[in-house]
Amino acid sequence: MHLRLTRSIVRSWTNEDLASLVKHADNRKIWLNLRDRFPHPYTRRDGRDFIHLARSQRPETMFAIEVDGEAAGGIGFVPHTDVERVSAEIGYWLGEPFWGRGIVTEALVAVTKHALDTHHLTRVFALPYARNTASCRVLEKAGYVLEARLRRSAIKDGEIIDQMQYAFVAPE
Numbered sequence: 001m002h003l004r005l006t007r008s009i010v011r012s013w014t015n016e017d018l019a020s021l022v023k024h025a026d027n028r029k030i031w032l033n034l035r036d037r038f039p040h041p042y043t044r045r046d047g048r049d050f051i052h053l054a055r056s057q058r059p060e061t062m063f064a065i066e067v068d069g070e071a072a073g074g075i076g077f078v079p080h081t082d083v084e085r086v087s088a089e090i091g092y093w094l095g096e097p098f099w100g101r102g103i104v105t106e107a108l109v110a111v112t113k114h115a116l117d118t119h120h121l122t123r124v125f126a127l128p129y130a131r132n133t134a135s136c137r138v139l140e141k142a143g144y145v146l147e148a149r150l151r152r153s154a155i156k157d158g159e160i161i162d163q164m165q166y167a168f169v170a171p172e
């Protein structure tokens with residue numbers, strides 16, 4: 001995949017992305033807002049494993065966000081199964097030097113549309129932590145609607161936290 005946007009290119013991961021992936025992903029501020037399966041510290045081994053996984057998937061669901069010629073972050077979705085096979089959960093992160101330029105909002109709009117169109121989905125959702133105001137704002141700017149506050153639904157860094165359930169629902 002290769003989507004040229006105004007602020008970034010959303011594209012397939014390549015093996016050449018390893019150094020920039022590790023440089024930007026190895027950040028506790030990013031880890032604090034993601035699932036624990038996103039490693040911290042983020043090693044070259046983690047990066048290699050991730051790129052291998054992303055590149056081996058068919059259809060692809062995990063993409064690099066390229067800014068200024070380097071892989072600055074990632075965005076991807078997990079299609080659900082069984083009766084929920086019309087739904088997918090989306091997630092994203094961006095290297096700290098690139099925050100606040102509207103990059104993820106634009107990427108989220110594009111990848112949401114891509115997910116809906118190519119996977120014949122009716123719904124894409126996200127579960128940012130309630131304290132992650134930047135991510136909640138990104139979702140709202142991208143047209144996602146807040147559906148629920150999942151109280152005390154997760155534990156991160158030893159703390160029980162609320163998650164916010166946002167969804168983008170395709171028109172019938």
Ligand SMILES: CC(C)(COP(=O)(O)OP(=O)(O)OC[C@H]1O[C@@H](n2cnc3c(N)ncnc32)[C@H](O)[C@@H]1OP(=O)(O)O)[C@@H](O)C(=O)NCCC(=O)NCCS
Nearest residue numbers: 033092093094099100101102103104105128133134135137
């Ligand atoms: C959340 C994240 C993806 C945002 O990416 P980004 O490209 O900087 O986002 P954008 O520039 O498109 O938009 C950020 C918005 O949040 C706002 N924002 C940023 N920090 C904020 C804060 N502490 N409180 C309130 N709003 C905040 C910005 O002002 C902006 O809104 P605006 O356009 O109305 O001014 C990025 O900060 C990140 O990777 N964080 C760590 C990982 C993460 O949280 N991933 C999401 C998990 S659900």
